[in-house]
Every structure is written in structure tokens, then in C-alpha cells.
Amino acid sequence: MSIAKKEKAASTILLGRPKGTLKMGLVGLPNVGKSTTFNFLSKLSVPAENYPFCTLEPNLARISVPDExxxxxxxxxxxxxxxxxxLSIMDIAGLVKGAHKGEGLxxxxxxxxxxxxxxxxxxxxxxxDNIVHSEGAVNPVNDLQIIYDELRLKDLDRCQKLYDDMKKLVDRGQNKNLAGPFEMLQTFLNHLKSGNWISNRTNWSLKEVEALNDYCFLTAKPVIYLVNMNIKDYLRKKNKYLVKIHEWVEKNMRGPIIPYSADYEKTLIEDPASLQEHVSAVQKIILTGYSTLQLIHFYTTGKDEVKCWTIREGTKAPQAAGVIHTDMEKGFICAEVTKYDDLIELGSEQAVKNAGKVATKGRDYIVQNRDIMFFKFNPAKNKK
Structure with missing residues (x-):
């Protein structure tokens, strides 16, 4: 990558909260397999019964990210x-048509x-036939559209209220500094009115992204589509609904699509001997969720502990140190960085040092995925 491209990447502001402690939520209509999916992902026992609104409060699990x-x-x-x-995953109860108006829960x-x-x-x-569908019949494209619309309409209602409140202030001339924010809010409102999610657009300006990150709209969140099939379809890699699902996603969202079978994964955990093929989708689901949130991790290593620390892409060294402890960010001096590939190739920390491949990085260093980090900092002074 050229220096110019690196500088451009460094200046990019990501859509979403600038933190490493981010969560994915399992969302969908009732009785689509969310709780069963949550169960096999987390290996926790939460209700997965055959009736709408079984999950009334969200269940949360922290799941290990596979990393060779x-x-x-x-x-x-x-x-x-x-x-x-x-990766933290929350199981959220099923939405229904009209949810943005308070229908269902x-x-x-x-x-x-x-x-x-x-x-x-x-x-x-x-x-x-034994699993009821909240809309009366299985129609994945219709189900996709319902969730898409409900979240957009909820954002539209909220954005309209924000716009109306700000317009009153602008019309009164009470705050001349509102001209820019008001114009951006109008842009967001028109975008939602046109039937789009905030995340549909990829060319928001840096100032617009900063504003969107303050508003935290539902439709600014990235989406991964988990297509829950029966075991037979999953193993033969064929399903009569897949083509139409792909067409809808390509037209509306362009998010990753992962076919899987909740029943297969459940059986794989409970009775693996009963399945002739062991083709789990769990690792792909977790890794896709992690990367979709634009998360990476660096390592701290030693005989006492080897630990992964999760950060968002673009995080600089002092903020990465702050993930370990806030005092390390406040008193940051520098970071000694060893590349994972160098350590594997040379075999030991000492060998890497002898080869002159331990780099000392300052405040502007952007931490890369799989960096091995050692931070030097001034300890906080105790206040008397």
C-alpha cells in the first residue's frame, strides 16, 4: 500500500461506536431459529420453544473467536x-410487522x-408444519423485507423527530452553529424516506459519519444473513429459497450470506455420532461477525499469559494500550512491536530481537491485526 493510501486509511472514520467491546445481535421474526442458533453458538441453555416471544429478555454470551x-x-x-x-452475541426476541409502532413487544x-x-x-x-410461522407461511424474502422495513421505519420516526426539533431552533435563529448539523440531518431523513438503510450508502463524508455515530441509528448497523435450512438441504447444499434470498440481499443490502442448519448444529453438539458428515458453520459465523464489526486483535505474550486484545481497525497504539489499562494510555511512551510472522519464522523473542525485527512505534502507529505488543508507559502517580 502506498503512503498516500495508508494516510487515507488512517483518516477514515468507521461507522459505529469506536470501541473494541462490540456486540452482534441475533434478529429475526419469531420461530426462525434464533434461540436454537444462540444455544449452539454459546453452548448455553436458554429457551428455544415453539411459540412466539419465547425470548422476552435478551440473552448475552461471549464466544471464543477461533484463531490458529x-x-x-x-x-x-x-x-x-x-x-x-x-465475540459478544445477544439473542433478541422476534420482531413482527408493525414493531416500530409497538406491535408485539x-x-x-x-x-x-x-x-x-x-x-x-x-x-x-x-x-x-409443526413450527408455526408468524406470517402464516414460509416466505424468506417477505421475512427479510419485514425486518428491513421495521428497522428503517423506526429510524425514520426518530430522525423526523430530531429534524423537527432542530428545525424549530434553526427557524428561531437561536443557534447559528446548527446550520451544518441541520443540513446533515435533512440528508439522513431524505435517505431513510427513500427506502434506504443508512448503511446502504458507503460515501458518507467524515463529518456525516461522526454525526451518524452520535445518533446510533438502527439501520447504520452492518448485517450478516444467516439462512437457516433443514439438515437435508444443508448437507446437499441446495435449497429452493436461496436464489431469491441472494437476489433480495444483492438488491437491498449486500451483506454476507451464510447458509446453515440450526438443527444440524444442535445435533452435532448433542449427538455427533448420529451425523455422517461433520460440516459445521459455527466457525464461519463467528469469524464473519468479528470481521463485519471491523474488529482485529493484538497479542501480549509471556510465560505467565498469552492474551488476545480486541480493538477496531484503525486503532492507534496509545488507545490499544488503553484497552489493557487506562493508565497505560495516559502514560504511553512507546510500543515495541513484533510481527507474528517474524516470531513464527525465527522461533523466539530473542531471535527476533537479534534479527533487529522488533520495531519501536510511537503515538501515531496504527496497530495491525496479530501484532505482538509490549507497551512502555509512565505509571500514574498516586494522589496524596
Missing amino acids: HFDNLCRIYQPKSQVSAT GNSFLSHIQQVDGIFHVVRAFDE
Whole structure:
């Protein structure tokens, strides 16, 4: 990458909260397999019964992120403690048509979606007479559109209220500094009125992204589509609904699509011997969620502990140090950075140092995925 491109990447502001402690939420209509999916992802026992609104309060789990690089570091150091990266996933109860107006338990459920940073949208792509469908019949494209519309309409209502309140101030001339924010809010409102999600547009200006991050609109969140099929379709990699689902996503959202079978994953955990093929989608789901939130991690290593620390892409060294402890960010001096590939190739920390491949980085260094970091800082002075 050229210097100019690096500087441009460094100046980019990501849509969403600028933190590493981000969450994905499982969202969908009732009875599409969200709670069953949450169960096998987290291996926690939460209700997954066959009736709408079984999940009334959101369940939250922190799930280990598969990482062969972390495993290799643990083999090298043989530490007393091993702490992998995690992805937090919240199971949110089913939405129904009219949720933005309070239908079902809509207002409560939408407030839960407000708490997450990305969405696993679970869509049902199997027919089963014994499992009722809230819309009367299985129609994945219709289900996708319902969730799409409900979240957009909720944002539209909120954006309209923000716009109306700000317009009163602008019309009165009470605050001349509102001209810019008011114009941006009008842009957001028109975008939502035209039937789009905030995340549909990729060319928001940096100032617009900063404003959007303050508003935290539901439709600014990235979406991963989890297409829940029956075991037979999943194993043969064929499903009559997949083509139409792909067409809808390509036209409306362009998010990743992951076909899977909640029943297969559940059986794989409970009775793996009963399945002839072991083709789990769990790792792909977790890794896609992690990367979709634009999360990366760096390592701290030693005989006592090898640990992954999660940050967002573009995080600079002092802020990465602050993930470990706020005092390390406040008193940051520099960071000694070892590249993972160098350590694996040369075999030990000492060998990397002898080869002159430990780099000292300052405040402007943007931490890269899989960096091995050692921070130097001035300890905070105790106040008397």
C-alpha cells in the first residue's frame, strides 16, 4: 500500500461506536431459529420453544473467536493462562410487522437492537408444519423485507423527530452553529424516506459519519444473513429459497450470506455420532461477525499469559494500550512491536530481537491485526 493510501486509511472514520467491546445481535421474526442458533453458538441453555416471544429478555454470551495464530503462540510460550479473543452475541426476541409502532413487544425489542453494533439476521428457509410461522407461511424474502422495513421505519420516526426539533431552533435563529448539523440531518431523513438503510450508502463524508455515530441509528448497523435450512438441504447444499434470498440481499443490502442448519448444529453438539458428515458453520459465523464489526486483535505474550486484545481497525497504539489499562494510555511512551510472522519464522523473542525485527512505534502507529505488543508507559502517580 502506498503512503498516500495508508494516510487515507488512517483518516477514515468507521461507522459505529469506536470501541473494541462490540456486540452482534441475533434478529429475526419469531420461530426462525434464533434461540436454537444462540444455544449452539454459546453452548448455553436458554429457551428455544415453539411459540412466539419465547425470548422476552435478551440473552448475552461471549464466544471464543477461533484463531490458529493464538493457538500457535500458546504452543510456543506454554503460558499459565490463555485468554482468546471473544465475540459478544445477544439473542433478541422476534420482531413482527408493525414493531416500530409497538406491535408485539416491538418497542422493547427495538431498544435491544439499539444496544448491539451488528446484526445476525436469521431467516427461515425450511418448511415444517409443526413450527408455526408468524406470517402464516414460509416466505424468506417477505421475512427479510419485514425486518428491513421495521428497522428503517423506526429510524425514520426518530430522525423526523430530531429534524423537527432542530428545525424549530434553526427557524428561531437561536443557534447559528446548527446550520451544518441541520443540513446533515435533512440528508439522513431524505435517505431513510427513500427506502434506504443508512448503511446502504458507503460515501458518507467524515463529518456525516461522526454525526451518524452520535445518533446510533438502527439501520447504520452492518448485517450478516444467516439462512437457516433443514439438515437435508444443508448437507446437499441446495435449497429452493436461496436464489431469491441472494437476489433480495444483492438488491437491498449486500451483506454476507451464510447458509446453515440450526438443527444440524444442535445435533452435532448433542449427538455427533448420529451425523455422517461433520460440516459445521459455527466457525464461519463467528469469524464473519468479528470481521463485519471491523474488529482485529493484538497479542501480549509471556510465560505467565498469552492474551488476545480486541480493538477496531484503525486503532492507534496509545488507545490499544488503553484497552489493557487506562493508565497505560495516559502514560504511553512507546510500543515495541513484533510481527507474528517474524516470531513464527525465527522461533523466539530473542531471535527476533537479534534479527533487529522488533520495531519501536510511537503515538501515531496504527496497530495491525496479530501484532505482538509490549507497551512502555509512565505509571500514574498516586494522589496524596
